[in-house]
Amino acid sequence: MNVVEIQELLVGSQKSYVENLEKAIEKIKKEIDEVEKVEKSALPEWQQSIGGLIDELHSVVFTLAEPRYGSEEDHQKIVELRNKVKDLYAYMKNKVGE
Secondary structure: OOHHHHHHHHHHHHHHHHHHHHHHHHHHHHHHHOHHHOOHHHHHHHHHHHHHHHHHHHHHHHOOOOOOOOOHHHHHHHHHHHHHHHHHHHHHHHHHOO
């Protein structure tokens, strides 16, 4: 295996990882959209659970290294991902009405 093949593997792995993070964000957003189904008595626990997921995503996304051999598109994906994570917590608070 030569250096170019190794670089392609690294970039491909990171793209796959970023795609999975995007899927996680969408799943959390769908969970937030279904807040109406949560009983009032369970709402604090639900918020704590979803908030914990968002915190975990925040930690993962903001420690994600920029791909050394990636394209400008790869860089933009990471920037967009970070913006989506920042918006998730506010989205949750807005949906809950607090």
